[in-house]
Amino acid sequence: MLKDITLGQFFPGKSILHKADPRMKIILTLLYIVAVFMSSSIVSYIVTVAFTVILAVISRISVRVILKGLKPLLFIMLFTAFFNIFWTKGESEPLFAYGIIKIYKEGIIFAVLMIVRVACVLTGSSVILTYTTSPIALTDGLERLLSPLKKIKLPVHEFSMMMTIALRFIPTLIEETDKIMNAQKARGADFSSGGLIKRTKALLPVLIPLFASSFRRAGELATAMECRCYRGDKGRTRMTQLKYKPVDLLLLLIMVAYGAGVVLSNIYLGNLIVL
Amino acid sequence: MEKPFIKLEDVSFSYESGEEGPVKMLLPPILKRINLEIARGSFVAILGHNGSGKSTLAKLLNLILFPTEGKIYLDGKDITDENMTEDDVYVVRRKIGMVFQNPDNQLVATVVEEDVAFGPENLGVEPAEIRRRVDRALETVGMSEFKKHSPHQLSGGQKQRVAIAGIIAMLPECIVFDESTAMLDPKGRKEVMDTIVRLNREKGITVLHITHNMEEAFRADRVIVISDGEISLDGTPREVFSNVGKLRTVGLDVPQVTELLYELKSMGYDEVDYTETDEEKCAEMLAEIIKSQKGR
Amino acid sequence: MNALELKDITYTYSKKTPFESKALDGVNAFFEQGKVNGLIGHTGSGKSTLVQMMNGLLKPDIGQVVLLGKDIWEEPKKIRQIRFQCGLVFQYPEYQLFEETCEKDIAFGPKNMGLSEDEIRERVRSAAEFVGLDSTLLKKSPFELSGGQKRRVALAGVMAMEPSVLVLDEPAAGLDPIGRTEIFGGIRGYQRAKGNTVIIVSHSMEDVAEYCDNLTVLKNGRVLLSGSTGEVFRHEKELVSSGLGVPQITRFMRLLRERGVECADNIYTVEEALREVKRLLEERRGENA
Structure with missing residues (x-):
């Protein structure tokens, strides 16, 4: 059933990454992505891969899950790698030549590094953030991280409230879509034959009731929220208080050390193995 | 005499028609000059068929709707006064909580305990105090073990209990249940009804339970029947259900046993007391009557 | 004769995932031709799954669904035709209305059947009559109607296909006594006029007692009891222990x-x-x- 899909791909657990403050994890993810893209030498790539593997291990997310997460992007990765191989021109003699097709050593290296980089960014940001942080903690972290922006009248609270409600209602709406589709199928609706236009048109009997019911839900929810004294973030407190813990500092130090490692190996060890 | 907790004085309500014009056009009234007093700590069932105006009445009490005419007093204070500030309105909403019909459309957060915390958070309660209230509220409705669950993993009855916990955490004096059991299966219905009764008996919360289920109305201390925007019956469950004929004309059912006894009485078996509401006692009485026929 | 037979039906949701759950476990159920049959069971007993087996929305893992003497999965490509023979009205069907007018909405099913304009008009008219919808309402948008009226429009939408077997999942859920009487009156009217088979899924023992000739009781994905209404209600203990009652x-x-x-x-x-x-x-x- 559609109901079973997990949202935001969060895997509950007790690892150090699960325990870290969501605000810190957002910062760490940004730092990590910057560092990965700064890597420009073989040594810094090795550092990056090693670091990513360590992150994955301490997150205790299973290898299977991580590989599954990479799968959707596998095609794009291979596709760009393929173009890199054929389009990159090297200075040395081509390794392989057939007519106008020439493959250089640089092309292959470039393609491999590209795959490694994308795979690292994906894996790393997933284990730091999406796999180990519940969607609610994520929105919460984002709201508090961005709360200084409220001063310049950016609707940070409203945005995070919208996110929370969206997350809350996605499973409900998926279930509802399923129900309405079945109800229309029972009246002979056909969603699976005909061309694109016919199929799109066939969806109207699903979309119209779905919209109607979403509006109804929105109206009822708004009333219910008003009855619970909601009036934006005016005078609002929060039950869960976010506090940076030693764990967060530790993770930050590790991340900084990794970033420094990348920068230093780019500068000093960049020539150790020549591309 | 003690001031009534809630008092409605000549309250009428009509929706405005959508058409723009120099004079406000009103649609036919949904509530007509309602006068009503509700005592603190009572458990009142409000019955009526769909469209009778019973849900409108509920929405007037916490100022989601505003009466077209008449006044509503809460603890002797006129809450329909023009000078009510926004803060005053929120005080009323905290005191009179509302639980709605569709359990899905009143939960806000993706985690049960976060949802229960929503009300107190809006009220600006201290974090540690919110924690305590949330834990206590979930315990009261028997949902503590589900506090880390996501609402969509729960059954209808469980969701509705979470919604109730969300209201209790605001420490209300009165809770209005607007057909909160209508969409539930019998098991969910029972869970929610038991919770409501407990809140009233143990926590002393005033309960207004809007329903069209007779068996639920039996559990209240007072039943008010609304029909076409007017109060047509008001009394103890026993008094109200003895008006079988009138209940039928306003489109409500009576319990099957009451119906049976009522029919017997109207056939001329005068010994039958159809106002008895306890099944066992009814059986006792009817068995006696059947046996005593022999002695005549 | 049986209009619909479910033989040895087994069905598991989300196979090979951590969410795997067996909804139906060897269900054998028979629904008599021309009768009003009740299907009862508490939430999670497998009722809703079983209902979706009847018109081929779900395919059993094991077992056969025999409608009017024919296995519905004999020709999987023609499963859409089965839906016209076994009409299914879901819970809260008013949420499926989508057309500009009630008339058009009721015509959706007959149109999908490929009927002629005249035939469709006739079907809409007679279906509206069964559920007691006034002809002035037919020109209105379904979104303007009251809850009870919407429910009746949705019901008419399925009746207009004139299915040999009409299956209704909790047709009166959430309605007040007047609304309930109207809905059940419509169902009974359809069944009497057409002599077709009706299957009603319900939680309300009082409703099935009043309207059903036969009952099938489901518990944990299995058939617990079946027989005439009177026979089934003799088993008060079993019914109470399975979360139902009499x-x-x-x-x-x-x-x-x-x-x-x-x-x-x-x-x-x-x-x-x-x-x-x-x-x-x-x-x-x-x-x-």
Whole structure:
């Protein structure tokens, strides 16, 4: 059933990454992505891969899950790698030549590094953030991280409230879509034959009731929220208080050390193995 | 005499028609000059068929709707006064909580305990105090073990209990249940009804339970029947259900046993007391009557 | 004769995932031609899954669904035709309305069947009549109607396909007594006029007692009891233990029997109870006279 899909791909657990403050994890993810893209030498790539593997291990997310997460992007990765191989021109003699097709050593290296980089960014940001942080903690972290922006009248609270409600209602709406589709199928609706236009048109009997019911839900929810004294973030407190813990500092130090490692190996060890 | 907790004085309500014009056009009234007093700590069932105006009445009490005419007093204070500030309105909403019909459309957060915390958070309660209230509220409705669950993993009855916990955490004096059991299966219905009764008996919360289920109305201390925007019956469950004929004309059912006894009485078996509401006692009485026929 | 037979149906949701759950486990159920059949069971008993087996929205892992003597999965490509023969009305069907007018919405099913304009118009008219919808309402948008009216439009939408078997999942859920009577009246009218088979899924013992000839009771994905309504309601203990019950009047008659009154044990409507009590009272009077 559609109901079973997990949202935001969060895997509950007790690892150090699960325990870290969501605000810190957002910062760490940004730092990590910057560092990965700064890597420009073989040594810094090795550092990056090693670091990513360590992150994955301490997150205790299973290898299977991580590989599954990479799968959707596998095609794009291979596709760009393929173009890199054929389009990159090297200075040395081509390794392989057939007519106008020439493959250089640089092309292959470039393609491999590209795959490694994308795979690292994906894996790393997933284990730091999406796999180990519940969607609610994520929105919460984002709201508090961005709360200084409220001063310049950016609707940070409203945005995070919208996110929370969206997350809350996605499973409900998926279930509802399923129900309405079945109800229309029972009246002979056909969603699976005909061309694109016919199929799109066939969806109207699903979309119209779905919209109607979403509006109804929105109206009822708004009333219910008003009855619970909601009036934006005016005078609002929060039950869960976010506090940076030693764990967060530790993770930050590790991340900084990794970033420094990348920068230093780019500068000093960049020539150790020549591309 | 003690001031009534809630008092409605000549309250009428009509929706405005959508058409723009120099004079406000009103649609036919949904509530007509309602006068009503509700005592603190009572458990009142409000019955009526769909469209009778019973849900409108509920929405007037916490100022989601505003009466077209008449006044509503809460603890002797006129809450329909023009000078009510926004803060005053929120005080009323905290005191009179509302639980709605569709359990899905009143939960806000993706985690049960976060949802229960929503009300107190809006009220600006201290974090540690919110924690305590949330834990206590979930315990009261028997949902503590589900506090880390996501609402969509729960059954209808469980969701509705979470919604109730969300209201209790605001420490209300009165809770209005607007057909909160209508969409539930019998098991969910029972869970929610038991919770409501407990809140009233143990926590002393005033309960207004809007329903069209007779068996639920039996559990209240007072039943008010609304029909076409007017109060047509008001009394103890026993008094109200003895008006079988009138209940039928306003489109409500009576319990099957009451119906049976009522029919017997109207056939001329005068010994039958159809106002008895306890099944066992009814059986006792009817068995006696059947046996005593022999002695005549 | 049986209009619909479910033979040895087994079905598991989300196979090979951590969410795997067996919804139906060897269900054998039969629904008699031309009768109103009730299907009862508490939430999670497998009722909703079973209902979706009937018109081929779900395909059983094991077992056969035989509609009017024919296995519905014999030609999987023609499964859409099955939906016209076995009409299914879901819970809260008013949420499926989508057309500009009620008329068009009711015509959606017949149109999908490929009927002629005239035939469609006739079907819409007669379906609206069954559920007691006024012809002025037919020109209105379904979104303007009251809850009870919307429910009846949705019901008419399925009736207009004139299915041989009409399956309704909780047709009266959330309605007040007037709304319930109207809906059940419409269903009964359809069944009598067409002589077709009706299957009603319900939680309300009072409703199935009043409207159903036969009952099938589901518990944990298996059939617990089946038979005529009177027979099934004799098993008060089993019903109560599976989270159901018997109509209040049936329970009351048992209480009378326990108090030494010799009354029949297959009473499940107020009407029957009244007749029985009257008989007892008059019998006694007669003896005394």
